[in-house]
Amino acid sequence: AKYESNVFRELRIFLRDVINRLMSDRKFCCFVKPVNLDEVTDYLDVVTTPMDFSTIADKIDDGSYTSAAQFVADIQIIVNNALKYNPVSDPLSKAVRHRAFMLKDTVDSIIDKELDSDFEKTCEELKESR
């Protein structure tokens, strides 16, 4: 009821702050929008679930996330997609892979430092009661 909506509102505010910081970090520019399927014509042959920061931002606003763990899972999809599509070989791929590893560690660090574990536990418990 009122309590639940306050908790999930708090979660949305936290997640918007995190995704906004990621979107404004130039090193993560390749993750901001969906990979352009007109330009990268074989992308969906390799990647089954495209994901990007703008899609995550929409999901925050839609109320799709009832825990930070679900948000982190979508970040992990971005990371896994980048590692899968961009083989180690060529320099451009190497750069995308490096940024994917940076994204993973950056988000894990933010969550560890800034997300209260009791708050996340409350979100998980409320999610079950939905």
Ligand SMILES: COC(=O)N1C[C@@H]2C[C@@H]3O[C@]2(Cc2nccnc23)C1
């Ligand atoms: C998260 O970003 C990526 O996985 N990629 C892979 C694509 C291949 C290469 O770089 C990307 C975008 C792109 N667009 C046009 C032509 N070639 C490219 C970024």
